[in-house]
Each structure stands twice: as structure tokens, then as C-alpha cells.
Amino acid sequence: xxxxxxxxxxxxxxxxxxxxxxxxxxxxxxxxxxxxxxxxxxxxxxxxxxxxxxxxxxxxxxxxxxxxxxxxxxxxxxxxxxxxxxxxxxxxxxxxxxxxxxxxxxxxxxxxxxxxxxxxxxxxxxxxxxxxxxxxxxxxxxxx
Numbered sequence: 001x002x003x004x005x006x007x008x009x010x011x012x013x014x015x016x017x018x019x020x021x022x023x024x025x026x027x028x029x030x031x032x033x034x035x036x037x038x039x040x041x042x043x044x045x046x047x048x049x050x051x052x053x054x055x056x057x058x059x060x061x062x063x064x065x066x067x068x069x070x071x072x073x074x075x076x077x078x079x080x081x082x083x084x085x086x087x088x089x090x091x092x093x094x095x096x097x098x099x100x101x102x103x104x105x106x107x108x109x110x111x112x113x114x115x116x117x118x119x120x121x122x123x124x125x126x127x128x129x130x131x132x133x134x135x136x137x138x139x140x141x142x143x144x
Contacts, residue, residue, distance in 0.1 A: 010037035017046040022053045039066035042073050049078035058086040068092065076100045076121070083110040090115065097121035105129045112136040 015021065021044070042061065049057070054075055061067060070090045077100035087096060093115050103125040111120065111134055 012041040014043040021047045038069035040071045046077040054084045095119040099123040106134040108133050
């Protein structure tokens with residue numbers, strides 16, 4: 001992934017059903033910095049992403065110019081067990097999807113947004129506990 005050419009006009013990036021994004025130790029391969037792109041939609045679904053891999057990818061996106069333009073994030077059907085801590089940091093994020101992961105607990109502040117989030121998709125994640133103050137900000141709809 002780290003060898004992608006500069007994709008300045010990239011608005012949508014989809015990586016689906018591939019196992020080549022995670023090293024044997026569960027960490028992510030180097031994810032390309034999405035600069036100078038202003039990617040609005042990022043979908044990495046069914047790629048066996050672990051928590052560490054998802055954190056590394058989102059950190060790379062956050063360090064890029066796409067951090068200020070990302071409105072849609074889909075990390076569904078991976079093997080994550082927690083909501084990535086960087087999700088609330090994306091100022092324009094309107095919708096995100098973690099469907100099909102195994103997220104038993106929503107931690108304090110995990111869903112604290114400055115953006116006006118329209119939809120959160122957590123279908124089939126098996127939530128058993130929601131900590132106090134897990135949600136804050138403007139949320140227009142919530143899908144279980």
C-alpha cells in the first residue's frame with residue numbers, strides 16, 4: 001500500500017475483502033498518506049483489520065490533507081474489538097460504519113464528536129456495555 005502514487009484528485013478509496021493489509025503480528029502495513037488528496041469517503045471492509053492496524057491507518061489519514069475532508073468512514077467486517085480512538089477527531093465526519101466487528105464495550109468518549117454526525121452503524125457488533133459519557137456532540141441517527 002505504501003507505494004501508491006500521488007493521487008491528488010482521489011475522493012473515494014475502497015479496499016475490500018483483502019488480507020494483505022495486516023502483518024502477521026497484527027499491525028498494519030504502511031498506509032499511504034493521502035496527501036495532497038482530499039479524500040471524502042474511505043472504505044476498508046473485510047480486510048481482517050485488528051485494533052492496531054485500524055489505529056495505524058487512521059493515524060496516517062489524520063496526518064494527511066484528507067483529515068479535513070473525510071465525511072464517510074467504513075471499517076466494517078474486520079476483526080476490531082474497540083472503536084478506534086481517532087474517529088471523533090475527524091471534524092467533518094458525518095457517517096461511519098463498524099458493522100460486523102466484535103465491539104463488546106463502548107468506552108467513555110469513544111463517540112464524542114465535534115462534527116454533526118448523521119449516522120453511526122454498529123450492526124451486529126455485540127455491544128454489552130456502554131460506559132458513561134460514551135456519546136456527546138450532535139448525533140442525528142444511530143443504527144444498532
